[in-house]
Amino acid sequence: MTDQPSPDTADYKSTVFLPQTDFPMKAGLAQKEPAILARWEEQDLYKTLRKARTGAQRFILHDGPPYANGDIHMGHAMNKVLKDIIVRSQSLLGKDAPYVPGWDCHGLPIEWKIEEEYRKQKKNKDEVPPAEFRAQCRAYAAKWVDVQREQFKRLGIMGDWEDPYLTMKFEAEAAIVKELLTFAETGQLYRGAKPVMWSPVEKTALAEAEVEYEDVTSTQIDLAFEIVEAPNAPELQEAISSGIPHYAVIWTTTPWTIPVNQGIAYGEGIEYVVSEIDGRRFIYALNLEKSFLERLGKTSVDKGLGLLGGSLAGAVARHPMHHLGGFFAKPRPFISAPHVTTDAGTGLVHMAPDHGEEDFLACKPHGIDPVFAVEADGVYRADWLWLPRGDARSNSVINPKFNAPDGPICSDLREVGALLSAGAFQHSYPHSWRSKARIIYRCTPQWFIPMDQPSDISTPEPVHPPEVPLGIGLTSLIAGHGKGNGPTLREVALDAIERTRWVPERSKNRINAMVSDRPDWVISRQRAWGVPIALYVNRQSGQYLNDPAVNARIIAAFEQGGADAWFGADHQALLGDKYRLEDFEVVNDILDVWFDSGSTHSFVVEARYGAGVRADLYIEGSDQHRGWFQSSLLESCGSRGRAPYDAVLTHGFALDGQGRKMSKSLGNVVDPLKIIGESGADILRMWVASTDYFDDVRIGKEVLAGSSDAYRKLRNTFRYLLGALAGFSQDDRVPVSAMPELERYMLHKLAELDAQMRAVVDKGEDREDWLEFGRYTRALNDFANNDLSAFFFDIRKDCLYCEIDPATGRETDKRRAYRTVLDHLFHALVRYAAPIIPFTAEEVWQSRYPESGSVHLLVWPDVHAAWLDPSLGQRWAAIRSSRDQVNEAIEPLRREKRVRSSLEAGVRIQVFSPYEEEILQSVDMAEIAITAPVSIFKDGYDTARTIEIEVSPTSHHKCGRCWRHLPEVTQDGALCDRCAEVLA
Known part of the structure; x- marks a missing residue:
């Protein structure tokens, strides 16, 4: 010593x-x-980093734009933080990973807020000059951009906050119009009347992404339509001809659509039955009889004639209110329709082409057109024979009282003996995301991008639309139908989905299903704040003008004055000397805000990094499969023939601690x-x-x-x-x-x-x-x-x-x-x-x-x-396992207070294999386990057994400097050899 x-x-x-x-x-x-x-x-860390990464491989995460309307919420925070983590990690890899934040500044959410302000002042938005209203929307959006910008920065989000992208910037609005005109020039745009999701409160069409579903209680009714002719069902026809009334029974949860019924749909292969109930004969699907009778409060009936759906071809019924004449006196044909099933109802479906896309498509080949009886606010036209606007009973069609069992619809039908049952029905129903009010399907003239029209997407060329009648004085402006030789937009989009990396992989199935089944894209809105559909429609031919020179002047006007340039434009100057303004209708519908955000890749990614450049990654919540992911996909596929992104990440939603929304x-x-x-x-x-x-x-x-x-x-x-x-x-x-x-x-x-x-x-x-x-x-x-x-x-x-x-x-x-x-x-x-x-x-x-x-x-x-070094890793995994076992063996002595720390524990380890012996002898287990000296011994090998550990308080004294208990320390407080050497 x-x-x-x-x-x-x-x-x-x-x-x-x-x-x-x-x-x-x-x-x-x-x-x-x-x-x-x-x-x-x-x-200026962001610009310093951009300079430091000049010339490096680029990684572009394109920011999906939130609405500029209110303080950020947890969904915003989660989304932006995740984006920032990804961008910073890519920069850490040495890549040039810019991040350009952006905002969606148009659309209903912002416009609705301004309308709320007017309502507080007892003003009607329609009384305010459009230019003033739009200016207030712009100011409102600008205010919240500034507020949210600071809130996002406070989260530590690093990006180009000095120059974000805003869809309301003039150059952005010009780029959006340019994208629209690209669709027009390539024949991928038409105007037609078909049922679309419509909000009577906001008085506008809605996109699927603007709709949410809530559980509601509706009125379900069973309604009888008297059959007047059944030429392909001889027994039924004979009975009717002999003066025995027969009634087709329909079931619906939207009684308000009965005033515009124009037919009855049946299923070709469905088995129907005629039963007599309370002296009248009714036709319905046989395997729906039980639920039908329960609604009527019946337990059994006398069944008679059976017939297959196909025999109803050519049959005709009359509307329950046929006595009113006019529209209601017209025969109601039976129509074969693939959407008729026996999942619920009666197996017969009332057809209102004004208010259902399947109804519209089934009726159209039979020359049955919409009648446009329900106006933008959800109230029937004032000149409608049944339920006129001036009648005290009339009300909004989304008002439950209007559809109630004792409401005007059911009361009138009950009065004529057509109402068989009326009761409550709970189901999920679409609502406007903004107003939270129920929506309806309403047939209106709208602008569409077709999903299934063959086109030359990769080699666009101007085509002109033929005239197609849509009934009631409307003209379809369908551009390019049958003109293209290439794939449809749906086909291009589905192919692009296959070529895109989806994270997690299961999210690919979700968007694939949505694109596979989606209808044509409704891109028009009847609003005031947004980018207008800047087109001129020829009043005689019904075709929109497709002139590159005019389009160039339109784009230039937007670059100078933004969207407002259209509403206050000298349209004759934009048309030029070649055309007369009086020959054209100026379209003032507003573009779907999803087209705005779907176009951002053009004026953010391509405008900043070069034509043809795609984003490496889009990342948003799972709801964006029907929103931004999809609108961006369709817009880019329609204008460029490919997706705007290489990969898409989908995250979930932030819920409270109990998992509630x-x-x-x-x-x-x-x-x-x-x-x-x-x-x-x-x-x-x-x-x-x-x-x-x-x-x-x-x-x-x-x-x-x-x-x-x-x-x-x-x-x-x-x-x-x-x-x-x-x-x-x-x-x-x-x-x-x-x-x-x-x-x-x-x-x-x-x-x-x-x-x-x-x-x-x-x-x-x-x-x-x-x-x-x-x-x-x-x-x-x-x-x-x-x-x-x-x-x-x-x-x-x-x-x-x-x-x-x-x-x-x-x-x-x-x-x-x-x-x-x-x-x-x-x-x-x-x-x-x-x-x-x-x-x-x-x-x-x-x-x-x-x-x-x-x-x-x-x-x-x-x-x-x-x-x-895998072998080293394997060795030390075994050593760590032994260390854990030693610590576990010491724990009882701690609890019994026989030792205060592991340094006071003496340890004996018995090994049963040469491998264990070699490993434990190769290290100082006392140092590894932080104990007093450890002895390793064996008493023969037995590979079926693992190490056994004995622990007891050590008899060695404690070093006064390192506190280890070692043999060379002669008394507590003296130095061990190591400490003595260090201090020598």
Whole structure:
């Protein structure tokens, strides 16, 4: 033993190294993050990064535009944070990953807000000059763009906030019109009258993406139509001719459509039956008899004639209100229709081509056209014979009272003896996303993009539409039908879906089904705020003007004055000398806002990065399969013959802590701005990154507490690294070949982690976990907690504290090797963490390198593949397993207070195989398990058994400096050989 001071007088506290850092354990993110943001803005970090990545491979994530109307909510926060994580991670790979945020500034959500303001002032929007109304919409959108911009920036979203894209910018509106005119020039545009989803409250057509479904209670009715002729059903015809009335029974949950009924549909192969009920004979589907009778309150009936649906061909019935004459006196033919089933009802369907697309399509070949009886506000026309507007009974068709069993429809039908039953029916029904009111299907003249029209999409050429009658004085302006030789838009889109990478892969099925089944795209709206459908329609031919020179003047006008240029235009000047304005109708319908956002790839991606450039990635919520993903797909396929993106990521929705949809009425809304103000953006970002966001995710106090705990542990890992690396320099580094096995094992683990992280970040066709940042974040946290804090740091803290003389700076090679590995870990972990918790990563980096610029200018860590050593990993997995078993064996002694710490435990390990013996003898298990000396022994081999561990309090004394219990320490407080040598 080396001469030592008396343990009674020695104080070794000053002789050990304790981690030294000013990096605080308490984050204080809510206070620190704004200062970090201000520094980034002062440094113009985004532009600095763009300059640093000049010439690098580009990665473009194209931002889907949120509506500029109100404070951001949790869905916004989740979406934007996820985008930012992806963009930052791509930049970390060394790519040029710009991010251009954008806003959808047109459309019903914004227009509705301005209308609300007018309603508060007792004003009707229609009384306000259109230019004034549009100006207020523009000002409203601009206000919320500025508000949301600052809120997104506060989340740590890095992007081109000085020059975002707005769909209401003049150049954007001009680009949208240019895209529209491309469809017109290539014959992919027509105007026709067909039923579309219509909101009587907003008085406009709606897209599927503007509709949500709610459970409602409607009135279901069974209604009798008297059959007057059945030429292909001899027995039925004979009975009718003999004066025995027979009635076809229809079932509907929309009684309001009965006033425009024009026929009855049947199924060719359905088996029908004639039954006598209360002295009258009714026809209905045989296998729907039970439910039909239940509605009538009957238990049994006398069944008579049976007949197949095909025998109803040529049959004619009359409307229950036929006595009113006119429209109602016309015969109601029976029509074979494929949409008639026996899932519900009676197997006979009343046909109202005004209010159902299937009805419209089935009636059209029979020359039955819509009658347009219901006006834009959902009220029947004033000149309608039944239920006129002036009648006190008339009301909106979406008003449940209008359809109620005692309402005007049912009352009149009951009065004439046609109403067989009327009762409540609960079902899911479409509502307007904005007004929350019920919608209807309403036939109106609208502009469409056809899905199934052959075209020359890849080689567009102008074509002119033929005239097609649509009834009631309307003319179809169908462009290019039958003119193209190429694939249809549906075919091109479905092919593009196949060529696109969908994340998760199952989302491909969703959009494929939606595009396969969707009807023609209704692109017109009867609104005031948006981009107009800038077309001129010839009053005689019914064809829209297709002149490239005129189109060029229109686009130039939009570039100069935006959409307002159309409404206040000198249209004769736009038409030029070749045409006379009086020969043309000026179209003033507004474009579907989904066409606006579907065109953004043209004026954001291509305009900024070059013609033909596609986005690498689109990312939005799962609802966008029927929204932005689809409108962008169709717009690009129609104008460019391909998708605008290479890959699409779909995430779920943010729900409350109990898994419920957030709702103000439920009082369960979790406000991201409040979380940021109280806990900081990095906590919210940690939650986003930790979720399995491909599905719906939950957020609440408990969930956020878990995110805060994960953040705290990761922060403490960085704090330890900063403290342990105090004073470390490049001169202190040790080559890997000279490192102890434990250090080499940790580099192996780091290389494994690096491969996991890269698999999430770096796109590869064989990488199934691409963009699964839940895996990325869990891997990072698990490594920091399990491999570092609970293992490597724990084992090597003795080496860190004790194998140096602070007075001389002299340290052992082992300690230098340890700190070399810590330096590798620091540089890797701070980079891995930077996309997820950018504020904290910056704070960590600046704590160690205050003069070296932002952490977000760095690239992926230099982790060598040569560090991977599977055999070493396998060895240390066995050693760690033995360590865990030792700790488990010590735990009872702790509980019994026979030992206070593992350092006081003596351990004997019996091995039963040469492999176990070799592995455990190759390391200092006392150092690995942090115990008193460990003895390894065997009493013969038995490979069927695993190690057995005995633990007891050690008899060895405690070193006064390192606190280890060792044989050479003669009394408590004396020095062990190692400590004595360090201090010699």
